[in-house]
Amino acid sequence: MVIRPPINRTMRSLDRAFFKKTWSISAARIFSNKDISPTRKSLEKSGDLLNLSRVSSIVQDPDADLAAQGRKCIMLRDEIKHNDHSTWGPILSELHKDGKVGVIPYTLTLDYDHWTYEDIMTSILPEENQEHLFPSRFTQVGHLIHVNIHDTQEPYKYLSAQVLVDKCHHATTVINKIDNVGDGSEFRTFSYEVLAGVDDPYVEVCEGRCRFRLDYSKVYWNARLEHEHSRLISKFKEGQAVCDVMAGIGPFAIPAGKKKVFVWANDLNPMSYKYMKEAKERNKVGDFVQTFNMDGNVFIREATAELRKDHRVIPIEGTRKMSPRQFARALSQAVEQPPIFSHYIMNLPASAIEFLPAFIGLYNNKNPGFDASFAKDYFERHPNVKLPMIHVYCFGPKKEMEESEQALHVCRRISEQLKYEITPETPECEIYDVRDVAPNKKMFCASFRLPEEVAFREG
Structure with missing residues (x-):
């Protein structure tokens, strides 16, 4: 039995009542409710x-x-058919003969609520090139749905938006991006039009067991990066220090703080800084997350210099309710902030690679406030502590080259900025394919160990 919604390819104003449809079928009437489950299993098997x-x-x-x-x-x-025993199978006939069921006419009714977004759109749009006439991919952030309407979808954008609001759980607003991210602002925001619902950009989202509130029109948030956030956070260990240079509202920083990772999180956008501070308090990670609002180049060097001066020891939770002996043991297990960052995150794919020169001479005396002798002495006294990992995000071509060539292309760009050769074969170097962002564009995360020659370079 093929179940499809009614078709009206001239509909341009959504008529929900139109999608009610009935089918005449038969049903087995169960005389005793205790027989419902076994009867269903028998009929399914037959x-x-x-x-x-x-x-x-x-x-x-x-x-x-x-x-x-x-x-x-x-x-x-x-x-x-209820009135034609020849259409009955042996199991149904036996159930009827045993007096467990009766076979009756039944009217199956399905209405607008039953049909999916795709069901509705494919029943009201022209058949030719139908897959290009409505957005099949979209992002939902809280109550807000974000679509990118193409030229072929323009005549039907309000219709598809109204169906999306109806069919997506908790959705009340649909917006369409009308310029590229960053065109109207240096902070990765964009202009938009409201296609359905009210213009309400204030949303609440949950990621990594943390809750965030934000104004979607004023800060950058990408719901499709949740897996990438958790992938990178999984590399951080309790008690490590992480420098998040372009932190946004904290999708790396706040969940990492939950892991008892010390995070110095910065963003140039004052609104991102505002919402990141709120997220820090809301998720109770203030002991582990510090927030900043400055230029990323400056932050890399200043945070590196200031970290060693910021001595901080965090006892484990609940120590105030412990006995003196338990309290003393807890203090011995307290988490102490180290003086050296183990990781630097640079998630600004359009330009983060251009910030890499800030790492040249990071540990020399030309970095104001940093004592080069301290760094050399620290690494000598702690042979198990390695130089930090750099995680820098970037865009790269998708179709023009093979995967190995893509990795080599990213490494060449990194090498140019560091004036030091990094290759895909460099130990601990990983060029991770994050996602496709456009037909000919990919997003990568390049992770590599900061070379000693770069970190201590003079001149």
Whole structure:
């Protein structure tokens, strides 16, 4: 049985009532509710059950009096006719003969609520090139849906937006990006138009067991990067220090703080800084996360110099309720902030690579406030502590070159900025393919160990 919504390819104003449709089928009336489950299993095994996506085969009895008693029916495949025993299978016939079921006519009714977004759109848009007439990919952030409408979708954008609001859980607003990210602002924001609902850009999202509130029109948030955030955070260990240079509202910093990782998180956008501070308090990670609002180049060097001066020891939770002996033991297990960052995150794909020169001579005396002798002495006294890992995000071409060539292309760009050769074969170097961002554009995360020659370079 093929179940499809009604078709009206001239509809340009959404008529939800139009999508109500009925089918005449048959159903097995269950005389005793204790027989519902075994009867359903028998009919499913025999192939007599009506199997439809998102439709339960067990329904209320169409007789109002029986329905009031809680009686049920099981819908049967459409080839079975209630008044033609020759269409019944042996299992159904046996159940009927044993007095466990009756076979009755039944009207299956499906309305607008049943059909999916794609079901609705494919039933009201022209058949030719239909897949290009409505957005099949979109991002939902809280109550807000973000679409990118192409030229072929322009005539139907309000129609598709209204269906999206109806079909996406908790959605109330649909917006369409009308310029490229960063065109109207240096802070990766964009202009948009409202296609459905009210213009309400204030959203709340949950990621990495943390809650964030933000104004989607004023800060950058990409829901498609949740896996990437958790992938990188998994590399951080409790008690390490991480420098998040372009932190946004804290999708790396706040969950990392939950892991008892010390994070110095910075963003140039004052609104990102505002919402990151709020997220720090809301998620109770203030002991581990410090927030800043400055230029990334300056932050890399200043944070590196200031970290060693910021001595901080965080006892484990609940120490105030412990006995003196337990308290002393807890203090011995307290988390102490180290004087050297183990990781630097630079998540600004369009330009982060251009910030890499800030790492040249990071540990020499030309970095104001930093004592080069301290760094050399520290690494000598702690042979298990390595120079920090750099995680820099960037864009690269997708179709023009093979995967190995893409990695080599990214490494060449890094090498140019550091004036030191980094290759895909460099130990601990990883060029991770994060995601496709456009037909000919990929996003990568390049991770590599800061070379000693770069970190201590003079001149």
